[in-house]
Amino acid sequence: MKETGSDMMIPKHVAVILDGNGRWAKKRFMPRNYGHVQGSKTVEKILEDAYDLGIEYFTIYAFSTENWKRPDEEVEALMKLLRSYLKSCIKTCKKNNMKVRVLGDKSKLGPDIRESIEELEIVSASNTGLNFQVALNYGSRDEILRAMKNLIHDYDNKQFKLDDIDEELFEKYLDTKGIPDPDLLIRTSGEKRLSNYLLWQLAYTEFYFTDVLWPDFTKEELLKAIEYYNSRDRRFGAI
Template sequence: MQREIDGELLEVPNHVAIILDGNGRWAKKRMMPRNYGHAQGSKTVEQICEDAWNLGIKYLTVYAFSTENWKRPQKEVDALMKLLRSYLKDCIKRTTKNNMRVRVIGDKTGLSQDIRESIEELERVSAANTGLNFTIAINYGSRDEMRRAMVRMTKDVESGKIRSEEVTEELFNSYLDTWDIPDPDLLIRTSGEQRLSNFLLWQLAYTEFVFMEVLWPDFNRNELVRAIRQYNGRERRFGGI
């Protein structure tokens, strides 16, 4: 979809995925604990949701906590879970105010019962909203997602629900956490790192990547527009000529 942004006609990606990176380094530069950076980063997420929708983006997916993040110091993990609990509760209020639909992808069985209950409530109360489709990846790893998908698919083959010769890319996709979400058009990773870190490996097959030096808490509307401009400079051929 083309839209005039700051006096410039740009093609706006339908779905933007973001790897939120740099919270800890942002805090360290300010002589503050890493948890302070995570708290500021969560506020950035709130603002970017509004900015994305106002710019015409329909789907936004953020990488909040990976399956590998459990390896971090226990004190930091505990602080992140505390922040997540608070964020999910606040998000319930914001979804109603902003007409935003929220989904959570990842292995929810690895989360505490109260967090799972908050996720269920958030998804339920926002299910009919027609604004931004906001997806949060929590305890998510793409390899784990595909493994879980294969386990479910194998059970369906063994039970006779599907036949092995019926397995297509489209069928496999239907077993993924993102089965009802279009693949991202644009992936943004902040903080200067240039890797995917086990994020949406299947879904990013033909996505355009933009790596930015800005640390996540400093990411704002201007940075998002800058990434969209880079996206507009790409020619998407999807394997064709």
């Protein structure tokens, strides 16, 4: 954590479930995709705010393994927006010295999307600014199952002994390998559930829920979440 001039402790890692894009658009009598477009613009602004505040890692839930169940028209629109966002993000990460990693099962995404992800991760790998993680086709249960399969494969190939398996070893098989667990989780739009997001990683995270819809989320709202975080006594199971 980083301490500001006002003695406010800044969480090292903030994870966000950016909910409410569709409802935001509906309130304005616009199609749901309009809300997703505005939501992506909010992401860009909040990333700058987060870095300015001293946050080192910022992870967003962009598309879940369950989101494929949405109407085909909306999924297609989201994939189109994703394609555009990944290309613009390459420019953004160069400009802002931002390192980007994509979490989730990339094999289910289109070939061109996978190519853009690979390019984005390669060109930003040596950047030293904000670490930005995007969860795409991500579900925590899916992540844990994939990790278990890879761990069992390596065990069968005698890369380690049964007694070597502990939390530290298992975490090396997760999508978040090398990334510290979130200190603070923010979910917008009034929903109060995890929705299969970072279940392993959120074991000791502080949760902050707000009724604000994601496109309306601002630096001021981020500061409210950090103020709440500062009010918590994080004991990690101790007294």
